[in-house]
Amino acid sequence: xxxxxxxxxxxxxxxxxxxxxxxxxxxxxxxxxxxxxxxxxxxxxxxxxxxxxxxxxxxxxxxxxxxxxxxxxxxxxxxxxxxxxxxxxxxxxxxxxxxxxxxxxxxxxxxxxxxxxxxxxxxxxxxxxxxxxxxxxxxxxxxxxxxxxxxxxxxxxxxxxxxxxxxxxxxxxxxxxxxxxxxxxxxxxxxxxxxxxxxxxxxxxxxxxxxx
Ligand code: 5RP
Numbered sequence: 001x002x003x004x005x006x007x008x009x010x011x012x013x014x015x016x017x018x019x020x021x022x023x024x025x026x027x028x029x030x031x032x033x034x035x036x037x038x039x040x041x042x043x044x045x046x047x048x049x050x051x052x053x054x055x056x057x058x059x060x061x062x063x064x065x066x067x068x069x070x071x072x073x074x075x076x077x078x079x080x081x082x083x084x085x086x087x088x089x090x091x092x093x094x095x096x097x098x099x100x101x102x103x104x105x106x107x108x109x110x111x112x113x114x115x116x117x118x119x120x121x122x123x124x125x126x127x128x129x130x131x132x133x134x135x136x137x138x139x140x141x142x143x144x145x146x147x148x149x150x151x152x153x154x155x156x157x158x159x160x161x162x163x164x165x166x167x168x169x170x171x172x173x174x175x176x177x178x179x180x181x182x183x184x185x186x187x188x189x190x191x192x193x194x195x196x197x198x199x200x201x202x203x204x205x206x207x208x209x210x211x212x
Pocket of ligand 1: 029030031032033034083084085086096097098
């Protein structure tokens with residue numbers, strides 16, 4: 001675990017501690033930075049009632065340290081959602097690689113009423129999003145159709161081989177399209193039938209970032 005990631009996680013925990021109580025449900029994302037946050041929760045598992053998690057990987061880690069992981073269907077509200085990102089722009093819009101099998105479940109954090117905190121290291125702050133392909137989660141049966149649509153938009157979609165998300169979907173990594181307007185590109189990609197979600201978080205940006 002890098003010191004910067006641990007520092008970002010510690011800052012976030014210090015910040016939210018006074019805002020939560022033993023009845024709170026936290027949303028927890030996925031990735032090595034989030035893992036640092038989970039590690040810190042080890043010393044205070046009773047801080048919250050439980051969590052919802054964006055991936056099976058985070059769920060396992062959380063359960064290992066004795067934290068209850070709820071299904072989103074079984075709870076009323078998640079007040080805070082904590083996640084990492086791979087690029088973050090000045091206006092706090094994000095771009096994620098989705099190397100983990102989480103994707104569609106990150107939709108939790110796109111809910112407007114939740115406060116969305118992102119743990120970050122300095123090197124991921126960019127003036128413009130898009131230095132790696134945009135991951136697009138698709139229903140397997142719609143993969144070719146979606147790929148043709150993305151090609152019509154001017155992009156080059158490439159199937160991520162041997163990779164299935166926790167929800168059983170596939171990923172097309174889309175290159176050749178610049179992210180000039182994150183909101184309109186995110187919306188345009190998501191409007192293709194068969195697309196579950198994509199790695200641009202422009203519609204639901206971070207509310208606050210913690211830089212380690
Ligand atoms: C999970 C993600 C991660 O938050 C993102 O990839 C950052 O990962 P890391 O904290 O390991 O650098 O998007 O889907």
